[in-house]
Each structure stands twice: as C-alpha cells, then as structure tokens.
Amino acid sequence: MHAQGEHNDFTTYGEDEYLQIAEIQHYQFCPRQWGLIYLEHQWAENVLTVEGTLLHQKAHDPEIKEKRGNRIVKRSLRVASPRLGVVGMCDVVEFIRDETGIRLPAYQGRYRVLPVEYKRGRPKEGKEDIFQLTLEAMCLEDMLVTRIDEGCLYYGETHHRLTVPLKGAIRTQIEKTLQEIRNFREHRQTPRVKRRRGCKSCSLKDLCLPELSRTKSAHAYMMGVISE
Numbered sequence: 001m002h003a004q005g006e007h008n009d010f011t012t013y014g015e016d017e018y019l020q021i022a023e024i025q026h027y028q029f030c031p032r033q034w035g036l037i038y039l040e041h042q043w044a045e046n047v048l049t050v051e052g053t054l055l056h057q058k059a060h061d062p063e064i065k066e067k068r069g070n071r072i073v074k075r076s077l078r079v080a081s082p083r084l085g086v087v088g089m090c091d092v093v094e095f096i097r098d099e100t101g102i103r104l105p106a107y108q109g110r111y112r113v114l115p116v117e118y119k120r121g122r123p124k125e126g127k128e129d130i131f132q133l134t135l136e137a138m139c140l141e142d143m144l145v146t147r148i149d150e151g152c153l154y155y156g157e158t159h160h161r162l163t164v165p166l167k168g169a170i171r172t173q174i175e176k177t178l179q180e181i182r183n184f185r186e187h188r189q190t191p192r193v194k195r196r197r198g199c200k201s202c203s204l205k206d207l208c209l210p211e212l213s214r215t216k217s218a219h220a221y222m223m224g225v226i227s228e
Contacts, residue, residue: 013085019181021079021088021135024174027181028128032208034181035190070097072107079139084178090136092116102146113140115151122157127170129153134166135174 020038027034036042066073072095080087094114095104101112117133130153137148153162184191193208 012082017085017182018080019086019178019185021086021132021139023181024086024135024177025128025132027177028131029126030194031180031184031191032193035184036208039185039188039190071095072104072111079136079143081139081142083142084135084138084175085182086135086139086178088136088139090115090140091118093140102144113137113144113146113148115140115148116154116161117151118154118156120156122155123153123162130164130170131174131177133164134170137166138171138174 023034023038026037074093074095075091077090077093078088079090092115094116095101095107095111096114097109098112099110101110103109104111115133115136117129117136119129123129133151133153137151140146141148149165149167151164151166153164154160155162
C-alpha cells in the first residue's frame with residue numbers, strides 16, 4: 001500500500017487500488033454520476049447510452065484487423081499503468097510509420113502511436129473526453145516507453161475525427177483528479193449533486209436523487225423510503 005498523496009515515477013498500486021480509465025471520464029463529467037456507478041453500482045440505459053454501446057461494439061471488434069499502407073490499426077487494446085494505478089481498454093490505437101517512433105514486434109521500421117477514442121454525439125463543452133483520451137495516452141507511454149503528443153476523438157453523430165493535443169497542464173490535472181477519485185473511494189462517499197446542463201440527458205437522472213444529503217447514499221435513501 002502507498003501513503004496517501006504519495007506519487008513518483010516508481011509508485012506502484014495494489015491490485016485492489018487500480019482505477020478504470022473510464023472512471024475519469026464519468027468523474028470529469030459529473031462526480032456524482034461517477035459515485036452512483038462505481039461506488040453504488042447503479043446503472044440505467046437510455047437511448048444515448050445504447051447508441052454509445054453500439055458505436056463501441058464496432059470499435060472494439062477484435063476480429064477487425066487493418067493494415068493500411070503505413071498504418072497499423074489495433075482495436076480493443078488493453079492498457080495499464082502501475083505508476084498511475086489505472087487499467088482499461090483503448091477503442092483504437094493506430095501505429096503510423098515514422099522513423100522517430102518505436103519499434104514493434106513482427107513489423108519492420110518504426111512507428112508513432114496515435115490513440116483514437118470513439119464517442120457518440122458531438123464534441124462536448126467539457127473536457128471529459130479529452131481527459132479519458134489523455135489518460136489512455138499516458139498509459140501507452142508507460143507501456144511502450146514513448147511520448148504521445150496527440151490523439152483523436154471520433155464522434156458518431158458528426159462522423160468527424162478531431163485531433164487533440166495531449167500535452168501541457170492537463171496531465172497534472174489528470175493526476176490530481178485520480179487522487180480525488182481515490183479519496184472518495186477510500187471514504188466510500190458519493191459526491192453531492194451539482195446541477196449541470198447535461199442532467200436532463202443523463203441516464204441516471206431518476207437515480208441521482210438531488211435531495212440527498214452529503215453523506216447519505218442513494219441506497220440508504222431507498223431503504224428509508226421502503227421502511228416508511
């Protein structure tokens with residue numbers, strides 16, 4: 001186990017301390033949504049989540065293998081970083097021929113690494129998708145011993161690929177956010193409601209229960225209602 005707040009390039013986390021990469025996207029969008037899903041294990045589908053699932057099924061199909069000219073496309077690539085204590089799956093990682101890049105087993109030459117994350121809808125006002133993409137890149141960097149300065153977000157509604165820079169202050173923000181998530185996990189505390197524009201379209205809006213107090217979980221609230 002590591003000390004609270006301790007972090008350096010040699011820090012490793014125990015198996016039960018690892019976070020899912022997807023957690024940072026949920027938390028950045030809405031900390032309470034993250035708590036309901038990952039602490040209270042609640043989930044609900046709506047048309048938006050179904051569309052997102054269908055889009056990811058195509059991106060995650062491991063049977064689809066592509067090699068287009070100077071580009072190798074790998075789907076459903078599992079990644080992890082013992083340094084950051086996170087694990088997850090990249091939708092698509094493209095390896096593009098580049099003499100300044102890394103070597104790959106079974107392929108000649110060198111390649112630079114380009115993570116691509118698939119999302120339904122359109123580009124969002126918030127940074128939740130960028131946070132997830134950057135965290136995936138940070139894991140790939142640790143695994144492949146390379147530097148990844150950009151990635152792509154593909155949006156199903158616009159059918160457009162957006163190139164995103166993955167450097168600067170966002171990396172520090174991500175490490176800070178991971179620590180916030182761990183603090184909530186340690187105390188088993190679901191974050192309070194903070195109303196936002198996306199609440200109406202959230203699949204968990206009927207489970208969110210805005211009237212809950214800071215320390216009262218949705219489960220405790222429902223138990224109280226049933227007992228009445």
